[in-house]
Amino acid sequence: MERIEKFIDNLPSMDLMRSEKMTLVQLIIPVESAHRAISYLGELGLLQFRDLNSEKSPFQRTFVNQVKRCGEMSRKLRFFKDQISKAGLLSSVHPVVEPDLELEELEIQLAEHEHELIEMNANSEKLRQTYNELLEFKLVLQKACGFLLPSSNLAGAEERELSENVFSNDDYVETSSLLEQEMRPSDQSGLRFMSGIICKSKALRFERMLFRATRGNMLVNQAPADEEIMDPLTGEMVEKTVFVVHFSGEQARTKILKICEAFGAKCYPVPDDISKQRQITREVSSHLSDLETTLDTGIRHRNKALTSIGYHLTQWMSMVRREKAVYDTLNMLNFDVTKKCLVGEGWCPIFAKAQMQEALQRATFDSNSQVGIIFHVMDAVESPPTYFRTNHFTNAYQEIVDAYGVARYQEANPAVYTVITFPFLFAVMFGDWGHGICLLLGALVLIARESRLSTQKLGSFMEMLFGGRYVLLLMSLFSIYCGLIYNEFFSVPFHIFGGSAYKCRDATCSDAQTAGLIKFRDPYPFGVDPKWRGSRSELPFLNSLKMKMSILLGVTQMNLGIILSYFNARFFRSSLDIRYQFVPQMIFLNSLFGYLSLLIIIKWCTGSQADLYHVMIYMFLSPTNDLGDNELFWGQRALQIVLLLLALVAVPWMLFPKPFILKKLHSERFQGRTYGLLGTSEFDLDLEPDSARQHHEEFNFSEVFVHQMIHSIEFVLGAVSNTASYLRLWALSLAHSELSTVFYEKVLLLAWGYDSFIIRLIGLAVFAFATAFILLMMETLSAFLHALRLHWVEFQNKFYHGDGYKFKPFSFALITDEDD
């Protein structure tokens, strides 16, 4: 025993097995170097700050103004980004690397740029409006002339003169004055007209409203405009309709005017005389082309400004984000009494202490501070966060474990074993080396493009696939391995490792299906003999093999789980858990299912015909009876009785002692004192050092006992049900191989039986799709989920608490863009 302990102590320490040792540190930072210190720490990214101002609302904190300024700057940057994307420019992929600006300079620059941009926008908008008006006028002229032609000779000379005057003024913006002119009574009959332009979507309602308002005493002509006009507000192209309303009477005029106004219809005067019309059209066109060039220059100018902003945009954005993060962190710090220092607390891994001290010194030096930053370790009351250092490869496995629950601080990390056991159990269910090769190719593509894919944004599905690329890699490698053992390549067996050990009884092979084959040489060297395929006893043979294999794998993995609970108990120095939990659990599981595994191995080795169901069932029902034919080895009956007794003893062993001992220790600790909190808390520390001082709550015996009872019952029942649960390995593997057999035989071979090229092609296509979508995607997913369950439930419930919390360091590298 001593030697084993020694051996265990001398084992090399495993980095992944235990989370990093953390320590609570306190920083006392002089105000002048605070910002720099925090940003250096952010670059280092190994300190998780604790919010010391959690009772204050965000705007009562110290650096709220800076945070607000950062918010304002990021708003401006968003505005730029929006403008750039609206202008159809691409923000440059390679940002110009510039020395870091000061925040104040950047703020000024941003304000300048914004001002400039807004001014440009306003200018171009004004131009655009003028342009639109002219364009609309032109359209109205083009269309309305058509309606007005018959009545052109009714027009009075007076109006012509007036409109001429107006147009020679070059004042096209003043449409209101035009309107005034246009409303002159045109002739004695009192019939007048008004022309204008309106959005197509509103035209119908407009007409109806006119009809109602004038009680039908009007006539509307409409024609769709040839060109679309840009809406200056939204920047979208809008279809418009030109209309001409004929009406009579002064009252109707005011009404129509109001309605026009309400519908956003613009009225433009149209002279009746054709020559005038031509002249005006000419003038308007020339103005239009002038304006167009001005507009174009404006846009070009604006685009240039935007491009120059775009060069720096990414850099500025990341800088503002970092600054905001720094100030958010500074807001978590407390001012000390003298108001000259900021006091911060946080968790950091012990290995990083030297790096942090170095960074802090650098900060002191760089900011020319007289006083250094004080950095010291504090005692922690609460449990530290859990931090595992992972790499590309192990990260995905750690994620799988964390999805169940983050490990308690320094508890044994199942991810270490998951790296291999997870893909392996997956492959047991997915054993087919043809499918394995397909998966491998997919995984290799993802890994080969790693550097490229990791920078770009992926869809949620691709993201998941990419994140699990190394899981996929190992899964596919193990599927190839298991597929070779099962000897299946898209469900077809191959003679890879030499010839089959079996042959037909005679040359014709006529009775192969009925009488069976004979063995004529050494067993097939690796995996399942290909001759089993298609034989009468194929399924019984494979089922027996896979079922037994599942039980062996399951018992092994559960034993590993219980052994890990031993290591946990050792690590946390809880001899109580070892003696009254680990030992009886080991005994219980192994005396029942360990024994079963032993029987399986013996049966395989000796080739015995014994019925293991019978052995296991009668071991409970009548342990003293003779085993008869089912005896596998000498002394089996005696061993069974001993094992059964051991299992029976183990149940009360894991149920009763622990709560009573806990109670005794508790009452000893207080020794009849009512107030005993001041005493040494040695026992507490021994038991659970991670929650050292939080363990002052009342000791409630019934609660502890019930908890222990639940735990024991769960283990005892779980031993049976978990072992049965591992049979899913067999079931899924069976389902997979049967399904692929069906696709191969009933689709591909059937289609190949026909002599038609088209049917073969269709058969091949159906087979390919079924393989890709059902076998490679659905089956992969289901095998993945079952492997996940086996790890989360059957394996981890033996030892894993998973009630810790993750280490979230303040790190610039982890700040993500919240806009995306």
Place this chain on the structure above:
Amino acid sequence: MYGFEAMTFNIHGGYLEAIVRGHRAGLLTAADYNNLCQCETLDDIKMHLSATEYGPYLQNEPSPLHTTTIVEKCTLKLVDEYKHMLCQATEPLSTFLEYITYGHMIDNVVLIVTGTLHERDVQELLEKCHPLGMFDSIATLAVAQNMRELYRLFLVDTPLAPYFSECITSEDLDDMNIEIMRNTLYKAYLEDFYKFCQKLGGATAEIMSDLLAFEADRRAVNITINSIGTELTRDDRRKLYSNFGLLYPYGHEELAVCEDIDQVRGAMEKYPPYQSIFSKLSYGESQMLDKAFYEEEVKRLCLAFEQQFHYGVFFAYMRLREQEIRNLMWISECVAQNQKSRVHDSVVFIF
């Protein structure tokens, strides 16, 4: 939907009920209001709101903020949510949702007509209209000279048309007539809504009749108080009360003859649910009455969420959100005008 809502409600209404309950979870809590009341500037308010569901709506506003911007953006959020729900809704929920907006439509019509009467700019008036109560021809209302024209030209297309049947007169539009028109319309609207809810039956009818009855009673009290000392005759006043609610019909008889606020109080205190409201006020005071009514309403609206499988939650949510926006407007105004001591005067905590 007659007593068996639980069986079939979720076929059409389940998704939207989930949505609306989710929205309700985003309403500001008392803790939020406490924080908001401590704000020093409008930027502080924006900063606090950016942590709530209003965040995305306010984040792109440049820094010198105005109260109107905050209110506008918050209303925009409500409108977006409403539109989303309306798009997803099927009959009869979509009609129910549309009914919710008719009140705003009436207010908007009255606003425009009053505004044009006082020769205000139509565009300016349009900006003040509640976006939920917009309809196509609202801008052209200004053309109307009297009620008959108003109806015949514009409102005949809108859902409000049936409510107008009672108030078509050829009288010119003046302040008094408009106010009477508003209340007649509102009366008709509430009665119609009430009837519609009764037709839906089940829990919807039960809860909505309670909420609408409260609304009708509150309007009756307000009409009474506002018409004291005006030339409105008792009969005319009586005609403006909705024909349902707790006060109908005997309470209305009493309210119709009230001549001062204490008589109103006397009439109302006979009804236990309103007794508690009036007991909070001292005699002769009517200033705080609004707030007391709002508080009672909020309490009732919150209770609507206690039951499942009914449409009342949609009504309740819209009303609660509107109350929240009123609160935000009040707080922002107080902060902007440095009147922080008055912040609590009119803020009604929802939770």
